[in-house]
Structures are given as C-alpha cells and as structure tokens.
Amino acid sequence: MTKTNLADALVHGARPGGPVGKQVNWPVELGSTVVFSTLEEFETAKEARFExxxxxxxRYGNDATFSLERLLAELDGAHGATLTSSGVSAITSTLLALARPGDHLLVADNLYGNTRAFCDGLLVSMNVDIEPFDPMESIGEKIRPSTCAVMAEAPGSGTFEVCDLPEIVRQANEIGVPVVFDNTWGSPVFCNPLNLGADVVVYSGSKHLCGHSDAMLGVIAATEKYHSRIRRTVMSLGDKPGAQEVFLALRGLRTLKMRMEHQNKAGIDMASWLSDLPEVDRVLHPAFDSCPGHENWKRDFSGAAGLFSIIFKPCPEANFRAFVDALTCFGIGVSWGGYESLVLPMTSERSRNLGQGPLLRFNIGFDDLETLKADVTQALEFLQG
Incomplete structure (x- = not known):
C-alpha cells in the first residue's frame, strides 16, 4: 500500500454505509444477543461464527468490529485481522495458538517485558521450551524440528536495536517455522512486517491506533495459513474488545498517519537535542546511525515513533530520581503513543550491557518542543546535584 493509498484507506475505510444518507462515524454498537427468524439461519450462522x-x-463481533478488522487487515496486507482486548492478549493468544506442550519457542531477548513474563511463566508451566535469542545474531542454529514459532520485536523494548526481520524470516521459513512480529512501535504506517515475510503481526491498539490513552485494544493480523487457527483460539478464550474501544479505534485511525508523521519529526528533534547534552552518554533511537540495526530500520521502516531512550552518564541514583521527579511536562507512565509526553526508567539485561549510567525512556507527545526542552533543562540541575 502506497502512502497515498494509506491516507485514503484511513479516511474512507471502515465507514458505515447506507442507501440514502449515512453517518461519517460508526456509533458505539452495543449488543450481546443476536436473534434469527429460522432455525436454518441460526445453524448457518453458528457454523460460520468464526468468520x-x-x-x-x-462475543464474535458485530458490524463495527468486522469493519475495523477488515480495514486493519488491508493496512497490514493480511488475509485477516482479529481484535482482542489488549496488546498483551493479542500476543498471548497468538502464542497459545501456536505452541503445544513439548514444543520449542524462540523468543528475542529484547521483547516487551510482559511477553517474556508470559513465556517464562505460563508457557513454561505448559511444558513449552522457551529459548531466548539475541535478535542481532543468526538464529539458524537454534531452530529445531520441535520449534513452533519465532517471536521478535523491533525496535527492542527499551534498548531500540532493530533486528534483520527478513533474515530471521528466511532462516525460520527454511523449515516452515512461522515468525510472529510485534509491530506496536512502527504501526502499519511505518512498517508492514507481513510484506517482509512475517506470518503474524501483533500490536497494541491502545498505543498509536487509538492515540489518546483512553482505550485498551489488541490486533492480530495474519496470513491465510495462520489466521483461522489464531482467530479460533481468541474466540475460544472468550476475548474481545468492548464496543467503546472499537469506536475509539475507528475514530483514532482517521488521524493515525498525521499523528505518526508528527511524532516521527518531534521524536528525532528531541532525541537530537538530548544527544548534545553533556549529561547524556548515548541516545538509543533507530533513526540514529549509532543505534544497532540502524540500516535495518532504514530499509524496513518509513519513519519512527516518538519513543526512544537515553543513557545518562554515571550519576548517583538519588540524583537521577530527583531529575525524574523534577520533570513537570513529562508524566511517569508505562504506556506511550498518546498525545502526552512520558518518561520511564527501565532496566534489562540488554540495557545493562549498553552503559554504566541509568536508562530513561521518552515518549514525545504533542507538547511544544521548546517547552519540553526547557522542562528537561530545569530538571538537569537536580541530576547534577
């Protein structure tokens, strides 16, 4: 899909229709029971309920959810898309659909923390063999006959390296192993993992799609080979988003491209400014050539989200905490992708290998950049002690 077609699809896709007049937006479509006039109609619907x-x-969907799923499948170049109640449920439902007791699952060691926790917790208790791998290295020798899937994400959570997804796909597909890719950061605007060979793409619609930090939503888009299997698992688990969340996602999609383009520019501007501060050791942003996998980002992505990290030079922990607390325009929060600016201290095994100082993740929202820079400047006095 070209950028021009993307803009048209976001504006015109999944709109309600009518023979004479029509609303420009879907209403909040509420309903549980669906009634039929004949037993034959009911039986036909029951047989096709997963479609x-x-x-x-x-629980299986209504006109609004079906329209949103069709639009998302179009944006991702997928055979079909399935909505879930959160990004985490999109990930966990997908892995539950693919993994069986005794299987081997390869998971990148820079995945979202809740993904790793699910793998190391529930899947391990199901006797699934979880093996972490370095996403910047070859996985060929790690794939076994029992490998059920490879789970990757780019950029890495907190550390922002960008793996070579087409190469991971090539190595996995040599023996028919599906690749699941978390595309929450890039969204369908900046990256299309299925076009790069991935079999399943998952992402949190709570972030960029809805865009205003007021809804929980997950998306699974898959090729024909895996779509039905995963959709049936989601439906069997009884997972679905609420009517309000579907409405907010449909509304948010209309401005998705514009918001992503703004966050791309604002994030790079702010990251560049931070990189020149004497207190900053490194900036972790895929658009910077110092970031591991920068060339992969240039090839596979058309832009960057407003989410990145910086590593400060070593300083007392009390000073770092005082700096974070002194920020007035940046909230401290675990989410991102909305209109507000956020910071979040993060630690991981990978981050500990990147520098000696503390790592702080930034989400650049829609604030005036000069205001954000002034806020960081005044807070730096607390970092210096």
Missing amino acids: NGTPYYG
Missing part, C-alpha cells in the same frame, strides 16, 4: 462478517453472538 469475519457473520453475526452470531456479540
């Missing part, structure tokens, strides 16, 4: 567009019972 997009078949009303059977509220």
Whole structure:
C-alpha cells in the first residue's frame, strides 16, 4: 500500500454505509444477543461464527468490529485481522495458538517485558521450551524440528536495536517455522512486517491506533495459513474488545498517519537535542546511525515513533530520581503513543550491557518542543546535584 493509498484507506475505510444518507462515524454498537427468524439461519450462522462478517453472538463481533478488522487487515496486507482486548492478549493468544506442550519457542531477548513474563511463566508451566535469542545474531542454529514459532520485536523494548526481520524470516521459513512480529512501535504506517515475510503481526491498539490513552485494544493480523487457527483460539478464550474501544479505534485511525508523521519529526528533534547534552552518554533511537540495526530500520521502516531512550552518564541514583521527579511536562507512565509526553526508567539485561549510567525512556507527545526542552533543562540541575 502506497502512502497515498494509506491516507485514503484511513479516511474512507471502515465507514458505515447506507442507501440514502449515512453517518461519517460508526456509533458505539452495543449488543450481546443476536436473534434469527429460522432455525436454518441460526445453524448457518453458528457454523460460520468464526468468520469475519457473520453475526452470531456479540462475543464474535458485530458490524463495527468486522469493519475495523477488515480495514486493519488491508493496512497490514493480511488475509485477516482479529481484535482482542489488549496488546498483551493479542500476543498471548497468538502464542497459545501456536505452541503445544513439548514444543520449542524462540523468543528475542529484547521483547516487551510482559511477553517474556508470559513465556517464562505460563508457557513454561505448559511444558513449552522457551529459548531466548539475541535478535542481532543468526538464529539458524537454534531452530529445531520441535520449534513452533519465532517471536521478535523491533525496535527492542527499551534498548531500540532493530533486528534483520527478513533474515530471521528466511532462516525460520527454511523449515516452515512461522515468525510472529510485534509491530506496536512502527504501526502499519511505518512498517508492514507481513510484506517482509512475517506470518503474524501483533500490536497494541491502545498505543498509536487509538492515540489518546483512553482505550485498551489488541490486533492480530495474519496470513491465510495462520489466521483461522489464531482467530479460533481468541474466540475460544472468550476475548474481545468492548464496543467503546472499537469506536475509539475507528475514530483514532482517521488521524493515525498525521499523528505518526508528527511524532516521527518531534521524536528525532528531541532525541537530537538530548544527544548534545553533556549529561547524556548515548541516545538509543533507530533513526540514529549509532543505534544497532540502524540500516535495518532504514530499509524496513518509513519513519519512527516518538519513543526512544537515553543513557545518562554515571550519576548517583538519588540524583537521577530527583531529575525524574523534577520533570513537570513529562508524566511517569508505562504506556506511550498518546498525545502526552512520558518518561520511564527501565532496566534489562540488554540495557545493562549498553552503559554504566541509568536508562530513561521518552515518549514525545504533542507538547511544544521548546517547552519540553526547557522542562528537561530545569530538571538537569537536580541530576547534577
């Protein structure tokens, strides 16, 4: 899909229709019970209840959810898309659909923390063999006959290295192992993992899609080979988003491209400014050539989210905490992708190998950049002690 077609799809796709007049937005579509006039109609719907567009019972979807799923499948170049109640549920449902007791699952060691926790917790208790791998190295020798999937993410959570997804796909597909890719950071605007060979793409719609930090939503978009299997798992788990979340996602998609383009520019501007501060040791941003996998980002992505990290030079922990607390325009929060600016201290095994100072993740929202820079400047006095 070209950028021009993307803009058109976001504005015109998944809109309600009508023979004469029509609203420009879907209403909040509420409903649980669906009734039928004949037993034959009911039985036909029951048989097709896992298919997009078949009303059977509220948990399986309605016109609004079906329209949103079709638009998301178009944006991702997927055979089909399935909505879930959160980004985490999109990830966990997908892995539950693919992994069985005794299987081997390869997971990148820079994945979102809740993904790793699910793998190391519930999947391990199901006797799934979880093996972490360095996403910047070859996985060929790690793939076994029992490998059920490879789970990757780019950029890495907190550390922002960008793996070579096409190469991971090539090595996995040599023996028919599917690749699952978390594309929350890039969204369909800046990256299309299925076009790069991935079999399943998952992301949190709570972030960029909805865009205003007021909804929880997950998305799974998959090729024909895996779509039905994963969708049936989601439905069997009874997981679905609420009507309000579907409405907010449909509304948020209309401005998604514009918001992503703004966050791309604002994030790079702020990261460049931070990189010149004497207190900063490193900036971890895929658009910077110092970031591992920068060339992969240039090849596979058309832009960057407003989310990145910096590593400060070594300083007392009390000073770092005082700096964070002194920020007035940046909230401290675990989410991102909304209109507000955020910071979050982060630690991981990978981050400890990147520098001796503390790591701080930034989400650049829609504040005036000069205001954000002034806020950081005044807080630096607390970092210096």
